Amino acid sequence: MNHNPILINNIGLSFPQKTCFLNFSTQINSGMRIGIIGRNGSGKSNLLKIIQGQIDPSEGKIKIPKNIVFGYLPQFINEFSDKSGSERFNKALNQLLAMNPNILLLDELSNHLDISNRQSLLRVINSYKFNYCFA
Numbered sequence: 001m002n003h004n005p006i007l008i009n010n011i012g013l014s015f016p017q018k019t020c021f022l023n024f025s026t027q028i029n030s031g032m033r034i035g036i037i038g039r040n041g042s043g044k045s046n047l048l049k050i051i052q053g054q055i056d057p058s059e060g061k062i063k064i065p066k067n068i069v070f071g072y073l074p075q076f077i078n079e080f081s082d083k084s085g086s087e088r089f090n091k092a093l094n095q096l097l098a099m100n101p102n103i104l105l106l107d108e109l110s111n112h113l114d115i116s117n118r119q120s121l122l123r124v125i126n127s128y129k130f131n132y133c134f135a
Contacts, residue, residue: 007062
């Protein structure tokens with residue numbers, strides 16, 4: 001599922017009382033695996049939302065090719081409230097994979113997973129042919 005690159009040019013994210021990041025530029029090419037690391041509140045989750053077009057950056061531009069299908073798994077999964085954290089995560093991930101995305105964005109992917117489920121998750125994402133970003 002190759003795609004043209006996603007181009008991120010000098011984006012920033014600021015709020016009235018806080019600046020998360022400024023002048024961030026990169027290119028996301030087909031086949032890349034990207035991890036976003038930073039302190040709590042540094043804007044990692046919002047960066048994933050910007051990448052998929054859910055929110056706009058405070059400044060800069062992002063160019064997303066038309067053939068991109070995003071699969072986004074948020075930090076907090078509110079669906080399936082009758083299930084445990086790992087069961088909610090696994091169910092939500094399976095729904096995303098059924099959409100056949102070419103970019104998967106996983107936010108705090110191991111928050112609710114024990115060691116066995118983390119190993120299972122690694123097997124799934126290592127065997128699937130798509131890009132993924134996780135924060």
